[in-house]
Amino acid sequence: MEHAAPTAATTDSAPFGVAEPRANRIWTTILTLVVVIPILAYLIWALPQYGDELSLSLLFFILAVAVVDLIPVPAWGGLQLSLSFPILLGVAMIYPAPIAAFVAVVGSFDPREFRREIPFMRAVWNRCQVGLSFLAGSAVFHRMASLESPWTRVVPAILLASVVAYTVNAVCVAAYTAISRRISVWSVLAKMHGTAPYEFLLSYLGLGLFGAVIARFYVSEGLWSVAVLLAPLIFARQMYFRSRLLADRLAEQNRILADQARKLEELLEKEHHQVDELRELNRMKGEFVAVVSHELRTPVTAVIGYAKTLREPEFAEDPVMRQEFLERMERQGDRLLRLVENLLTASRIESRQLPLSVGRVLFEDLVSEVVEGLAVESDRIKFDVPSDLPVLHTDRQLLGRVVSNLLDNALKYSPEGTPCELRAMAEPDHLMFWVQDHGIGISTGHLSRIFEPFYQVDSSSTRTFRGAGLGLSLVKDLLDHLGGTIEVQSSPGQGSRFTVTLPFRAPDPPLVPSEILEAEDLMASS
Numbered sequence: 001m002e003h004a005a006p007t008a009a010t011t012d013s014a015p016f017g018v019a020e021p022r023a024n025r026i027w028t029t030i031l032t033l034v035v036v037i038p039i040l041a042y043l044i045w046a047l048p049q050y051g052d053e054l055s056l057s058l059l060f061f062i063l064a065v066a067v068v069d070l071i072p073v074p075a076w077g078g079l080q081l082s083l084s085f086p087i088l089l090g091v092a093m094i095y096p097a098p099i100a101a102f103v104a105v106v107g108s109f110d111p112r113e114f115r116r117e118i119p120f121m122r123a124v125w126n127r128c129q130v131g132l133s134f135l136a137g138s139a140v141f142h143r144m145a146s147l148e149s150p151w152t153r154v155v156p157a158i159l160l161a162s163v164v165a166y167t168v169n170a171v172c173v174a175a176y177t178a179i180s181r182r183i184s185v186w187s188v189l190a191k192m193h194g195t196a197p198y199e200f201l202l203s204y205l206g207l208g209l210f211g212a213v214i215a216r217f218y219v220s221e222g223l224w225s226v227a228v229l230l231a232p233l234i235f236a237r238q239m240y241f242r243s244r245l246l247a248d249r250l251a252e253q254n255r256i257l258a259d260q261a262r263k264l265e266e267l268l269e270k271e272h273h274q275v276d277e278l279r280e281l282n283r284m285k286g287e288f289v290a291v292v293s294h295e296l297r298t299p300v301t302a303v304i305g306y307a308k309t310l311r312e313p314e315f316a317e318d319p320v321m322r323q324e325f326l327e328r329m330e331r332q333g334d335r336l337l338r339l340v341e342n343l344l345t346a347s348r349i350e351s352r353q354l355p356l357s358v359g360r361v362l363f364e365d366l367v368s369e370v371v372e373g374l375a376v377e378s379d380r381i382k383f384d385v386p387s388d389l390p391v392l393h394t395d396r397q398l399l400g401r402v403v404s405n406l407l408d409n410a411l412k413y414s415p416e417g418t419p420c421e422l423r424a425m426a427e428p429d430h431l432m433f434w435v436q437d438h439g440i441g442i443s444t445g446h447l448s449r450i451f452e453p454f455y456q457v458d459s460s461s462t463r464t465f466r467g468a469g470l471g472l473s474l475v476k477d478l479l480d481h482l483g484g485t486i487e488v489q490s491s492p493g494q495g496s497r498f499t500v501t502l503p504f505r506a507p508d509p510p511l512v513p514s515e516i517l518e519a520e521d522l523m524a525s526s
Contacts (some may be wrong), residue, residue: 065107162208
């Protein structure tokens with residue numbers, strides 16, 4: 001058993017029967033032989049010189065160490081802490097160093113030896129490294145003092161002997177465990193000594209003094225006094241280690257609980273954010289329903305009103321009035337159609353079901369077609385598109401929707417009669433065009449949100465400008481679909497300028513399920 005720290009601690013680098021890696025076995029074998037062979041050889045050579053020291057008292061101490069070692073305290077990773085340190089240290093003071101080492105080697109039992117949980121050589125290593133520890137401790141003590149020396153010499157000698165035995169034992173155990181488990185020696189020492197290594201060391205210095213008391217009582221009173229001292233020693237030390245082990249486990253549990261509490265707080269924070277987002281989405285949904293209902297009701301009401309008016313004889317027979325009403329009905333129908341198309345497009349984008357049909361597109365022709373489609377409003381649009389622009393390879397319908405929404409947005413937010421401009425130019429690898437209006441402009445606080453779905457600077461029921469807040473959001477989503485980008489420059493009262501960059505060749509279209517394409521063809525044919 002590898003006794004760690006001056007009380008003993010045994011190592012079990014791997015469960016018995018589980019093979020260690022070959023490199024680990026080689027180094028642990030080397031370390032075992034380096035310790036075992038010299039210790040056993042030294043004891044065989046030195047013990048005959050101390051034949052007169054062998055007595056029943058020595059047998060008593062061997063049995064005492066063995067009994068105490070059979071009730072070890074479990075520690076980390078297979079390490080076992082035993083309670084025999086003060087007894088062995090008392091033996092180191094009473095007897096010469098070879099005898100102290102002999103008692104440690106013979107008496108240092110490990111319960112796992114009886115259960116065959118550790119190999120034979122590891123058990124021998126355990127005993128020999130404990131013997132080496134107390135050989136060193138006893139040699140240091142007898143070098144500095146003896147039991148007949150005054151306490152002023154005994155106390156420093158026993159404290160230094162405790163430190164030496166502690167250090168040799170801890171280094172041996174830590175080195176063996178570090179090699180077998182492939183971890184650092186410092187990590188092993190930290191695990192062996194728990195959360196308070198200095199308290200651990202000081203406690204063994206105190207046990208060293210207790211060992212001095214055992215030695216003094218033995219010299220003055222005999223074996224019976226040692227037997228009387230062993231019972232409280234075993235009980236007190238057992239309670240101490242169990243309390244330390246419990247404290248370490250409680251500290252670990254507290255750490256786990258603190259970590260879980262932190263994670264719970266993070267989850268609750270995320271939940272709060274999600275709840276806030278859901279509330280915002282619910283609010284926006286309510287506003288959107290109200291706005292869209294108003295936007296749908298207005299053109300439908302107008303169309304119905306004009307249709308009823310045309311049924312009146314005085315209007316039906318007047319060709320001028322009839323033509324004016326029919327033009328107004330057409331404008332309202334176009335307005336209704338654009339709103340429905342925007343809603344359908346937004347739905348397809350949201351569900352990732354918007355197909356991309358790439359073809360050759362002349363941007364000048366596309367702009368002319370879009371402007372003509374704006375009917376009465378077209379005379380307010382001034383566009384300058386060079387005729388020598390490169391041919392675009394993109395989706396004509398989606399790009400037309402981008403241009404249409406930008407122009408419609410510019411007209412909507414500009415005063416009646418003011419013009420809106422559309423200009424374009426070719427860059428080395430992309431087309432750039434921009435739409436400039438002279439309307440109310442946008443404040444800096446709203447610029448970052450104007451491309452959000454359903455967002456409007458003025459979303460109140462008494463707002464001045466019509467619309468469902470879909471136009472600019474669709475423009476950005478469609479440009480993302482086409483591989484382009486959009487930027488805005490605006491100041492309140494100075495109008496707005498929306499600049500679009502579009503690659504000459506659109507990216508490869510995403511794969512769209514065949515049933516979606518069939519539905520698109522069916523809608524187009526109808």
